[in-house]
Amino acid sequence: MQPGPRGRPRDSHIDAAVLDATLAELDDSGYGGLTLERVARRAGTSKPAIYRRWPNRQRLVLAALARRLGEARPPDTGCTLCDLVDGINVFVAAFRRMPPDLLGPLLADCVHDPELRAAFMTSLFDPPRAAVRQVLLRARARGDLRPDADLDLTLDLFGSVVHYRALFGHAAVSDEEAERAVETVMRGIATDYPALLAHSRRASARAHTHPHDGGSAGGRPASGGRRR
Numbered sequence: 001m002q003p004g005p006r007g008r009p010r011d012s013h014i015d016a017a018v019l020d021a022t023l024a025e026l027d028d029s030g031y032g033g034l035t036l037e038r039v040a041r042r043a044g045t046s047k048p049a050i051y052r053r054w055p056n057r058q059r060l061v062l063a064a065l066a067r068r069l070g071e072a073r074p075p076d077t078g079c080t081l082c083d084l085v086d087g088i089n090v091f092v093a094a095f096r097r098m099p100p101d102l103l104g105p106l107l108a109d110c111v112h113d114p115e116l117r118a119a120f121m122t123s124l125f126d127p128p129r130a131a132v133r134q135v136l137l138r139a140r141a142r143g144d145l146r147p148d149a150d151l152d153l154t155l156d157l158f159g160s161v162v163h164y165r166a167l168f169g170h171a172a173v174s175d176e177e178a179e180r181a182v183e184t185v186m187r188g189i190a191t192d193y194p195a196l197l198a199h200s201r202r203a204s205a206r207a208h209t210h211p212h213d214g215g216s217a218g219g220r221p222a223s224g225g226r227r228r
Helices: 012-029 036-043 047-053 057-070 080-096 103-110 114-141 151-168 175-189 193-206
Strands: none
Touching: 012 036, 012 047, 012 057, 036 047, 036 057, 057 080, 057 103, 057 114, 080 114, 080 151, 080 175, 080 193, 103 114, 103 151, 114 151, 151 175, 175 193
């Protein structure tokens, strides 16, 4: 006879309740005011139940933020400029929903522990990077990118739009700035930037929106006009 499972199975409802409570506490009190007592009370559970799942406050916060970022999904419309702009804005919007005093202090708490620092990067930096990488890989497969384009460097250039201001909290990233960042980078790595711009304008027109003006005189690449 096979031995039965050891211990009680982990209750996924408690997991979800604790992560939701952590996000709510971060929104209400910020990272500095977050305590496990308040999270447990809000989630209707206990501190020991939390510690059985997450060994410290940093791990809990990272798991909660990863849950929030994991809900962000960039589009796949076949329009490279549209998908890049909208993909970046999806994650800009997700970081906007985080308390302004969160990322810097959280990184400071994680940076001296290699495992925590790796968890910080995996939870907060990798999801936007992976999503934009998929957009770039699809663009490369369509022939929209120069074959010698350095995708890792391109990802860092795009990621800086999201992460630099989110981490230091000195300024927000507007939709227009995300569009200008995409235009600036894509002019360097696209095989035919004017053709991509024309495609994005057609996509905007099909979506019954206002296409953006391109060109070097301060124009922006069309994002498909899907800003919400």
